[in-house]
Amino acid sequence: MNARTKGQIHIIGAGLLGTSIGLALSNLNVDVSLEDSSPAVQSLAIDFAAGRQLSPEDNVSLVVVCVPPDVTATTIISALNRFPEAIVTDVASVKVAVLEAVNASSADSLRYVGSHPMAGREKGGALSGRPDLFVGRPWVITVEESTQEKAVNAVEMLALDLGATTMRLSAADHDRAVALISHAPQVVSSLLASRLVDADDFDLALAGQGVRDTTRIAASDPNLWLQILSMNSHQLLPVLKDFQKELDDMVTALGNVSGSGSLATLGNSLERGNLGIARLPGKHGTRNTSYAQVVVMIDDKPGELARLFNEVGAAQVNIEDLKLDHASGAQVGLVEISVLPASEEKLLATLRTNGWKLAG
Amino acid sequence: MNARTKGQIHIIGAGLLGTSIGLALSNLNVDVSLEDSSPAVQSLAIDFAAGRQLSPEDNVSLVVVCVPPDVTATTIISALNRFPEAIVTDVASVKVAVLEAVNASSADSLRYVGSHPMAGREKGGALSGRPDLFVGRPWVITVEESTQEKAVNAVEMLALDLGATTMRLSAADHDRAVALISHAPQVVSSLLASRLVDADDFDLALAGQGVRDTTRIAASDPNLWLQILSMNSHQLLPVLKDFQKELDDMVTALGNVSGSGSLATLGNSLERGNLGIARLPGKHGTRNTSYAQVVVMIDDKPGELARLFNEVGAAQVNIEDLKLDHASGAQVGLVEISVLPASEEKLLATLRTNGWKLAG
Numbered sequence: 001m002n003a004r005t006k007g008q009i010h011i012i013g014a015g016l017l018g019t020s021i022g023l024a025l026s027n028l029n030v031d032v033s034l035e036d037s038s039p040a041v042q043s044l045a046i047d048f049a050a051g052r053q054l055s056p057e058d059n060v061s062l063v064v065v066c067v068p069p070d071v072t073a074t075t076i077i078s079a080l081n082r083f084p085e086a087i088v089t090d091v092a093s094v095k096v097a098v099l100e101a102v103n104a105s106s107a108d109s110l111r112y113v114g115s116h117p118m119a120g121r122e123k124g125g126a127l128s129g130r131p132d133l134f135v136g137r138p139w140v141i142t143v144e145e146s147t148q149e150k151a152v153n154a155v156e157m158l159a160l161d162l163g164a165t166t167m168r169l170s171a172a173d174h175d176r177a178v179a180l181i182s183h184a185p186q187v188v189s190s191l192l193a194s195r196l197v198d199a200d201d202f203d204l205a206l207a208g209q210g211v212r213d214t215t216r217i218a219a220s221d222p223n224l225w226l227q228i229l230s231m232n233s234h235q236l237l238p239v240l241k242d243f244q245k246e247l248d249d250m251v252t253a254l255g256n257v258s259g260s261g262s263l264a265t266l267g268n269s270l271e272r273g274n275l276g277i278a279r280l281p282g283k284h285g286t287r288n289t290s291y292a293q294v295v296v297m298i299d300d301k302p303g304e305l306a307r308l309f310n311e312v313g314a315a316q317v318n319i320e321d322l323k324l325d326h327a328s329g330a331q332v333g334l335v336e337i338s339v340l341p342a343s344e345e346k347l348l349a350t351l352r353t354n355g356w357k358l359a360g
Numbered sequence: 361m362n363a364r365t366k367g368q369i370h371i372i373g374a375g376l377l378g379t380s381i382g383l384a385l386s387n388l389n390v391d392v393s394l395e396d397s398s399p400a401v402q403s404l405a406i407d408f409a410a411g412r413q414l415s416p417e418d419n420v421s422l423v424v425v426c427v428p429p430d431v432t433a434t435t436i437i438s439a440l441n442r443f444p445e446a447i448v449t450d451v452a453s454v455k456v457a458v459l460e461a462v463n464a465s466s467a468d469s470l471r472y473v474g475s476h477p478m479a480g481r482e483k484g485g486a487l488s489g490r491p492d493l494f495v496g497r498p499w500v501i502t503v504e505e506s507t508q509e510k511a512v513n514a515v516e517m518l519a520l521d522l523g524a525t526t527m528r529l530s531a532a533d534h535d536r537a538v539a540l541i542s543h544a545p546q547v548v549s550s551l552l553a554s555r556l557v558d559a560d561d562f563d564l565a566l567a568g569q570g571v572r573d574t575t576r577i578a579a580s581d582p583n584l585w586l587q588i589l590s591m592n593s594h595q596l597l598p599v600l601k602d603f604q605k606e607l608d609d610m611v612t613a614l615g616n617v618s619g620s621g622s623l624a625t626l627g628n629s630l631e632r633g634n635l636g637i638a639r640l641p642g643k644h645g646t647r648n649t650s651y652a653q654v655v656v657m658i659d660d661k662p663g664e665l666a667r668l669f670n671e672v673g674a675a676q677v678n679i680e681d682l683k684l685d686h687a688s689g690a691q692v693g694l695v696e697i698s699v700l701p702a703s704e705e706k707l708l709a710t711l712r713t714n715g716w717k718l719a720g
Contacts, residue, residue, distance in 0.1 A: 118568060132719040135657060136694060138566060169562070177563035180555060185574040188552050190633030191606050192545060195599055197636045202529070203537035206498055207640050208478055213573040214545040215640070218633035226627045233614040239555055240611050246551050247607070251600050254593040267586045273550030273578035276557045280567050280575070297495060303673035305682075310670060313663035322665075322684050334496060358492050 003028035004157035007061030010034065010054060010083070012075055014045035017091050017117065018066030019129025022050030024162045027131050033058060037067075045126045062154050065090035069227040073101035080107035087151045088112045089158075093178060094231040095142045095171035113151040114142040114171060116178075117164055135163035142171040172235075179235035186217055186225055187240060193218030209323075246272075291320050291338035294347055297357040298333050308335065308356065315350040317343045363388035364517035367421030370394065370414060370443070372435055374405035377451050377477065378426030379489030382410030384522045387491050393418060397427075405486045422514050425450035429587040433461035440467035447511045448472045449518075453538060454591040455502045455531035473511040474502040474531060476538075477524055495523035502531040532595075539595035546577055546585055547600060553578035569683075651680050651698035654707055657717040658693050668695065668716065675710040677703045694719050 009025055011018045014036040022045065025032045032051035036042040046052060054060075063079045063086050065072055072092040079088045080102075088111055092098055095114045102109045119137040139159035141152055152168070159166045169177070193215040196204065229236060250269055253262035298304040312319065321338035339347050351358060369385055371378045374396040382405065385392045392411035396402040406412060414420075423439045423446050425432055432452040439448045440462075448471055452458055455474045462469045479497040499519035503512055512528070519526045529537070553575040556564065589596060610629055613622035658664040672679065681698035699707050711718060 118566060130718065132655075132657070132717065135717075135719045140566070167565070173562065177560075177566045180559055180563050181567045181571045184555060185552060185571045187607075187610060187629075188548055189570075189574050190630050191603055191610070192548050193634075193636030194606060194629060194632035195540060195544060195602060195636065196639050197632055199540055199639065200537075202533065203540050204639055204641055205527070206478060206500070206537045207541045210549075210577045211541045211545045212640060213576050214549050215633070215637045216573050217570045218637045220630075220633075222627055222630035222634060225630050226623060229614065229626055229630075230617045230623060233617050237611065237614050240607070240614065242555060243551055244604075244607055244611060246554060247547075247600070247604055250547060250551070251597065251604060254589065254597050254600065257590040257593050263586060263590060266589055267582055269547075269554060270550050270580075270582035270585050270589075272554035272557055273575075274553075274582060276553030276555065277575045277578045279556050279559065279564060280572060281564055295492075297492070302676050302678050305679055306666065306669035306671075306673035308669075309666035311666075313666035316662050318662050319665055319684070322682070324679070324682050357495070358490060 003030045003161050005030050005062070005154075005161050006157075007031070008033060008058055009158070010058070010060040010063045010086070011051060011066055012036075012063060012079060013066035013068075014041050014050065014126050015066060015068075016125060016128050017119075017133070018064070019045050019048060019050045019126040020131065020133035021064055021066065021091075021158075021162065023048070023129055023131040024134070025158075026051060028161055030161070033060070041126055045129070048126060048129065050126070050129060060086045062086060062158065063088045064158070065092075068224065069094055069098075069231055073098045073105075076102050076112055077105045077107045080105075080109070080111055084108070086111065087154045089115050089151075089155045091115060091117055093182070093228050095174045096234075097231045099142070099144070099171045110146065110148055111151060113147055113155055115155050115159070116140045116142070116174060117159070117162075119164070132163065134159070137164050138167050139164035140167050140169050140174050142174050143168045144170060175232050175235045179232055179239050183229060183232055183236045184239040184243065186220065187229065187236070188243070189215055189218045190225075292341045292344035292347075294337050294339070294344065294351065295358060296335045296337065296351060298335055304333075305335070311350055311354045312337070312347065315346060317347045317350065363390045363521050365390050365422070365514075365521050366517075367391070368393060368418055369518070370418070370420040370423045370446070371411060372396075372423060372425050372439060373427035374401050374410065374486050375426060375428075376485060376488050377479075377493070378424070379405050379408060379410045379486040380491065380493035381424055381426065381451075381518075381522065383408070383489055383491040384494070385518075386411060388521055390521070393420070401486055405489070408486060408489065410486070410489060420446045422446060422518065423448045424518070425452075428584065429454055429458075429591055433458045433465075436462050436472055437465045437467045440465075440469070440471055444468070446471065447514045449475050449511075449515045451475060451477055453542070453588050455534045456594075457591045459502070459504070459531045470506065470508055471511060473507055473515055475515050475519070476500045476502070476534060477519070477522075479524070492523065494519070497524050498527050499524035500527050500529050500534050502534050503528045504530060535592050535595045539592055539599050543589060543592055543596045544599040544603065546580065547589065547596070548603070549575055549578045550585075652701045652704035652707075654697050654699070654704065654711065655719045656695045656697065656711060657719045658695055664693075665695070671710055671714045672697070672707065675706060677707045677710065 008031040011022050011034040022032045022034050033054040034051035060083045065075045067075045069092045072090050102112050117134050117139045119134050141155050156166050249265050253265040323336040368391040371382050371394040382392045393414040394411035420443045425435045427435045429452045432450050462472050477494050477499045479494045501515050516526050609625050613625040683696040
């Protein structure tokens with residue numbers, strides 16, 4: 001495959017994102033140089049074949065700044081000055097604060113265009129880098145009135161080379177969107193998980209899939225998220241204040257359940273929850289389809305999943321979603337298979353014929 | 361298999377739980393009768409082979425009340441009077457309010473013992489009933505000082521016959537535990553999903569797995585949850601008030617990010633989130649192990665999962681957890697496979713040898 005990206009790409013910051021970009025571009029035979037403020041990290045990423053060292057006679061066409069959010073703006077400004085012919089982009093998950101700092105500097109900000117690949121892992125660092133990190137993920141490119149098409153194009157070619165789906169948004173629209181669908185869920189998940197810190201072991205023993213799903217992202221890196229939340233506080237605050245207001249109303253209602261209007265308050269919020277989740281786009285960007293779920297018990301040993309999916313595949317039933325759950329205290333797994341409602345009967349018949357034990 | 365449950369079991373309420381209990385016991389050749397306040401629902405459940413009609417000469421040994429929480433106590437009291445020799449239990453997810461109402465009645469409350477199978481589905485009704493609904497799930501039996509061992513035993517035998525794992529707790533301990541690990545997550549998830557109701561489609565297009573996981577249970581039945589939340593408000597309030605207090609502190613800090621102590625407040629909550637989620641028991645009741653994750657791209661068609669798990673199984677790699685994700689706008693799926701860190705290299709080698717495309 002020929003790369004769309006032309007010329008030499010220079011990556012600043014060899015963490016998870018920088019290393020992954022370097023690996024993917026190197027695989028496409030793009031000339032990649034990289035640097036990191038830590039010489040050890042830089043050597044590691046070069047050993048890892050994510051790129052080569054920068055040399056004085058290099059002619060960089062695009063700089064990709066992949067440093068933590070709190071040093072992104074200063075690194076962009078310095079890059080605009082160090083590479084006077086290059087287009088400069090970054091991958092930070094907050095865009096307005098970075099853009100404002102760059103515009104307020106004396107650097108040639110017309111060569112800067114912000115971007116945000118919606119990819120990542122809970123585990124960071126060069127060693128976690130993977131060339132396919134961005135495949136199938138959205139990559140937002142932030143476009144303002146003053147943004148030059150040439151700069152946007154260069155970043156779009158980069159994102160397409162990495163397998164991402166590009167999307168143009170203003171920095172403000174991007175920050176508003178991620179406040180709602182990423183930053184607020186992070187805060188709420190962390191606050192919910194925080195309730196578990198002092199819980200009794202007995203209480204936690206009853207934990208099911210609900211509390212696990214709602215708290216999963218509470219395991220994310222606090223240092224990174226501290227920067228993200230504080231840099232996007234302006235967009236995050238209205239979302240959290242709406243949440244706070246509705247929570248306050250629920251707490252008041254729960255404090256006086258028999259009071260006039262209390263049940264209506266509780267019921268309204270629960271119903272709004274139904275409406276809200278129905279608005280999330282489903283698989284392949286379409287609306288959520290209501291799937292039929294079938295739960296199968298499997299022995300917790302190699303080969304069982306293979307046998308299960310073999311038989312489901314042989315029956316020509318397409319699996320729309322699946323989840324592995326674990327029966328507490330038992331060496332069995334529960335596999336929840338979601339299929340289109342029209343396929344449910346065929347799936348159940350197949351499973352029964354093959355002797356699988358169905359669970360709830 | 362011989363049933364541990366002896367004598368005739370009578371089920372009141374043929375919804376999801378009542379029908380599932382009836383189906384499981386009938387499969388074990390236990391004599392099951394059932395009734396429902398709706399004649400149509402009762403006929404449906406009997407057609408469904410979940411049990412037979414009650415007859416005047418019956419000699420019921422155990423009554424299982426499976427009606428909605430708000431009518432559970434009155435139904436138990438009536439059952440204690442209607443079946444003067446029988447033990448009576450229920451399956452409602454709130455226990456103190458039910459117990460107090462039964463104790464305050466003139467019925468023979470010594471024959472009552474509360475229970476709560478931690479099983480269910482977002483979809484209710486007799487048609488959703490399944491004999492294996494309770495397999496591998498915890499089933500709490502609430503035991504007070506006055507509770508008779510004979511009554512507890514009868515319910516334990518029932519739960520074991522249904523494949524559940526039994527657990528004895530006081531009604532108050534049960535209600536405190538579920539407030540923390542079930543009711544508070546429900547409220548928080550509903551309130552978070554409620555923020556999406558008026559969102560722009562563009563903002564929602566950026567939604568990833570984080571917001572999906574945190575809001576999944578917001579799809580639950582509002583009528584059922586309205587009853588649960590209002591009946592357990594006493595235990596739920598302290599959890600929500602702690603959440604509220606920590607949220608208020610975060611909102612204040614976000615409103616003045618450069619103020620003294622603001623970053624410490626935000627960082628503390630994020631770190632407490634890390635600590636809290638680490639306390640959730642992991643697979644098979646052990647602590648969470650840190651698994652290695654490998655993400656594989658698959659074509660979205662029948663048979664692909666089978667081929668993948670076949671090859672993983674053939675390599676003797678045990679899958680600890682897995683998740684299907686969907687690349688937005690593309691007909692591909694991303695399968696995240698979790699394995700023990702020691703198996704990661706073997707898994708990666710197997711996948712590469714077999715030509716699978718790895719993603720991030």
